[in-house]
Amino acid sequence: MKKSISLLTMLLIGMTSVAAGLSQLTLSISTQGADYYADGTPVLVGERYLLVYVNQGATFAGIKADGTLVDPEANKIVTDARAVEGAKCGFKAIQYPPEMYPAGGSFLIVLLDTRDNAGAVGGLVAQLGTSAAAQAAAGDSTALPAIQVASTSGGVPALVTDTISARPAVVAKPVITSIKGQGESVEIKVGNVSADALYEVQSSSDLSAGSWIPAAGGTRLQLLTAGGDEVPATLTVPAGDKVRFFRVVVPNSK
Numbered sequence: 045m046k047k048s049i050s051l052l053t054m055l056l057i058g059m060t061s062v063a064a065g066l067s068q069l070t071l072s073i074s075t076q077g078a079d080y081y082a083d084g085t086p087v088l089v090g091e092r093y094l095l096v097y098v099n100q101g102a103t104f105a106g107i108k109a110d111g112t113l114v115d116p117e118a119n120k121i122v123t124d125a126r127a128v129e130g131a132k133c134g135f136k137a138i139q140y141p142p143e144m145y146p147a148g149g150s151f152l153i154v155l156l157d158t159r160d161n162a163g164a165v166g167g168l169v170a171q172l173g174t175s176a177a178a179q180a181a182a183g184d185s186t187a188l189p190a191i192q193v194a195s196t197s198g199g200v201p202a203l204v205t206d207t208i209s210a211r212p213a214v215v216a217k218p219v220i221t222s223i224k225g226q227g228e229s230v231e232i233k234v235g236n237v238s239a240d241a242l243y244e245v246q247s248s249s250d251l252s253a254g255s256w257i258p259a260a261g262g263t264r265l266q267l268l269t270a271g272g273d274e275v276p277a278t279l280t281v282p283a284g285d286k287v288r289f290f291r292v293v294v295p296n297s298k
Contacts, residue, residue, distance in 0.1 A: 069140055071139075072135060073153055081159070089127055092156045093125045095151060147179070150178060152175055156172050174207075221234065229261075231277070233275070243275070243293065246290070247289060261278060
């Protein structure tokens with residue numbers, strides 16, 4: 045995806061002093077925007093950003109579809125923020141004691157794609173994107189360094205949800221319970237789905253070719269509330285199609 049814009053992601057890390065001789069580090073997060081989903085759509089107002097601390101010597105292991113960390117021992121969610129007008133992370137500042145997130149570790153801003161079946165934010169995490177790492181400040185720090193992540197020379201934004209979220213350890217095997225064709229659309233229902241997993245509808249007109257592609261319209265499926273029995277979807281099909289096969293898969297890479 046090419047965008048002729050400049051993107052700046054900033055983590056401002058520093059320290060302030062409070063009464064009784066105790067020190068608190070002040071950390072603020074924001075992005076200049078615009079930030080994007082993997083399909084090229086600017087992030088919607090209300091979309092979630094996470095600030096994640098990564099232990100010294102560790103790496104960021106990712107986020108599960110339910111929004112929890114893959115490695116909660118080495119990674120910690122410090123705070124979250126929301127997207128505001130301009131497709132960017134709204135400014136948020138916090139204070140914390142130095143021993144909570146020691147120097148030697150690092151911070152990342154993580155943008156989530158939580159769009160649900162209807163395209164509204166607030167669903168499971170389908171994809172995520174991370175900023176460059178910012179080193180955690182030491183307890184005696186007096187500076188307020190800015191960590192800047194600019195767009196590449198090709199104009200590709202630096203914060204894009206380009207990584208698929210991790211799948212749950214146990215995922216129910218989906219079953220297509222109903223298919224009903226009408227004109228250039230097909231209505232299907234998918235049963236036996238897990239409330240914490242994402243599913244994708246794929247289609248093919250020739251099974252012998254072994255080529256399955258995401259079906260247009262309604263391809264991202266998830267239960268909107270836990271305990272539901274089925275997930276409906278209305279899919280579009282190419283005009284003139286005489287044969288069309290559908291399957292439901294879990295797209296998560298982990």
